[in-house]
Amino acid sequence: MTSTTADVWLPFPAEGIDGLPEGFRYRRWDGEDEFPADPADCVFYVTPYMKSPALTVRPLARMPRLRVVQTLTAGIDHVLGGLGDLRPGVRLCNARGVHEASTAELALTLVLASLRGVPAMVRGQDEERWLGGFYPALADKSVLIVGYGAIGAAVEDRLVPFECGSVTRVARSARAHARGPVHALEDLPGLLGAADVVVLTTPLTERTRGLVDKDFLARMKDGALLVNVARGPVVDTAALLAELEAGRLRAALDVTDPEPLPPGHPLWHAPHVLITPHVGGSSSAFEPRAKRLLARQLTRFAAGDPVENTVLITE
Template sequence: MTHDAPRDVWLPLPPDGIDGLPEGPNYLFYDGGDDGTQPFPGDPADCAVYVVPYLKRQSVKVRPLPLMRNLRVVQTLSAGVDDITGHLSDLPAGVSLCNARGVHEASTAELAVALTLASLRGIPGFVRAQQEGRWQSRFHPALADRSVLIVGYGSIGAAIEDRLAPFELARVVRVARSARTTERGPVHPIAELPALLPDADVVILSTPLTEATRGLVGKDFLARMKEGALLVNVARGAVVDTDALLGALEGGRITAALDVVDPEPLPADHPLWHAPGVLISPHVGGPTSAFLPRAERLLVDQLGRYVNREPLRNVVLTTGAASD
């Protein structure tokens, strides 16, 4: 950093609690506050690196962006950056937008497997029976010998497959934006989904939310799923057309386990709460005990790279670039 360059770094974690932050920047704490009205910790025009508050409403996350005229880096603590990409016009040219790759893989993959097992093995029914004092024994499908289709084979998709490995699956089929080959086998392009869906017993969504994936799981997608298949969503709620999903659930064709929904949070009177064959968790794929140590390691490394003018990690895009 040059002497007259902006030096402020806004962190949503107390700076004095993070060991190893590099010297040089002026670290300021800002997490938006519980109601989104926390005063700015300094002049937004002096902010060089903005680490976006985690688990806050979008309006809280983007509130200071129009005033950050000298910003260099926006670092999210979420795997997705869709809350920010809709506000790129508020940013000056040359800002690096970075995601939190490496932070959420472990906990999100754990939840994907937990939701899959809980739904297949009927855990919600056991909980309800326990509350009513009923001994309810019945046959349930196992994960063993099933075919699992992972839609969105980035770092989280790969972490999900890592955790599925011991379950004696019949096969795992991987889908991403474009075809490639991994050590575990081929990754199919998303264009091949229509041909792959009818053979999958479990479809796990771990794709980022982009214009290409918004509403990806609609009527045609759901109609191509195998009768009795399970849809697991740990991606973003808007990847799924909620009305289409409701139709498929109410018709009994499929079941679903959802950590994310659209709208979110789901209103108390929304019919999805009571749709047959659905298990809903309240977007808890990331916020676990695994989050803080991994987030702190990412910030220390990323800020060290920034201070030393080394290439940043996890750059999703740079504002003003041709691809924007």
Template sequence: MTADVWLPMDPAEIDGLPDASAAGFAYRRWDGRGDYPADPADCALYVVPYMLDPAVAKRPLARMTSLHAVQTLTAGVDSIQDGLRPGPHTGVLLCNARGVHEASTAELALALTLAQLRGIPRFVEGQRNEEWHSGFYPALADRSVLIVGYGAIGAAIEDRLTPFECARVARVARHPRTTERGAVHAFTDLPALLPGADVVILSVPLTEDTRSLADAGFLGRMKDGALLVNVSRGPVVDTKALLAETGQGRLRAALDVTDPEPLPAGHPLWHSPGVLISPHVGGSTSAFLPRAKRLLAAQLTRYAAGEPLGNVVRTVA
């Protein structure tokens, strides 16, 4: 008897996939559109389609009663994990896409930081209006940067910060530790670290501990004129508190993610002073597809061989 593996892309386009018949499973393609490719009850491993409405992505889970694992193609798993329930899904492994998005997300974090510091939005507007905005602008060189969330993406951000000659890079994560680059502080150290940072970059996963992490108290501890960059998830930042700070010009922000998202027309965040918004494109670049395919080939090779899967972030209990 075979078990089904649901993939969001044509298995023939993924180099290195194990032979399904030899492994004892069948590949079923489902990208979130149209009817299910087979009975969800026979699905053993579900690869969640990328950039799909979470409600649609979670819909087949209730009928997936033979699941062993769920593989996301996102760095975060917040959009799918609440679809996994104790009882029918007890013991199911939830795996993320570590290794797929670090480079692209880190690139965007640096691009947003540099754009805001060097005045790129003002120059774009000036070109549109045929205005010449010369003068002195902040540089990233000699600035102090605080990375909040020092996992794979946070470390990739620091990799790209290194050539810019920052005065200091501080790191914060859920658990303190020491790396080759220096100490990683605990979240409890944030009140002491925030006042000294010129740039604060958020790259944490969305959990109950990080929801509204950047609240009024967090933002109030940031120094006047500091820049907040968010490439994690929108609800990590309290939007109302951020608007209070940017509205008076005390802080600036560069946001790849917002709360709500997508940001609706007419929302005050669109026009708040000193706010730059990109439409959640940290991971959706040309680097995504080849890296995603390599991840799937590696995970399914492990699965076919009966080996432990990588990137496990949670086991449903």
């Protein structure tokens, strides 16, 4: 597939990525106003990382030779709006293998910090107050993981040493797993009431948008913790606010709807909520893993082999 007239757009400088195949012109573009070259020459587009959907899809309509769109995120919802501008046969690939460790690490951090009262203790330190007492432990708690894919499995990997009472898994459809059964989304209503902690790792799709609505939250047990490291619109913010303000549930959110959460939004100061600014994948683990993925993908592409992590092919 190599061609000296074919461009590859990358959000990193090509000289910083080991193992890139020869034969392409590598162009760096990370969302700047000016394109680095004529988009019509691009055959492999690696999207900018953590940029707006409008910016991410901006060059797509001008890329008639495009063969692959490679995201650097596990989710692909931010590029779906631009796929209608592409010719049939373009492969959309996600970054499976890049974010699992980092996102699962943050999910566990949010669970532990929320249960053990760390946010209140940090505020107490600022005010020189000693907030002793007993706090909930993760040990013996029942955990429900909603969205049992690669990230959900990585979350369970990190739960194992903490002696949870049980881990229940839910995915789009039921299947067997070495650790135990994976339930279908349709089974959720009957599972929520038994969970002390509910961790959301599901992708954002039309099926999961607003999944955590008033009914979902009402089925959670009193005092349960909702952790969202998926996408903000998976949760109905107004419904969650009502439960938080009533003091019935707790939440730890790496993603919100809207996002970024604007100043003055009531979620900032709702009781029993911990908010981090969508940093699940943004750690020191990201860049080296992303660069290794790009080197593998482009090597396969140059050799004419199928690329990995294909989520869909345009029609």
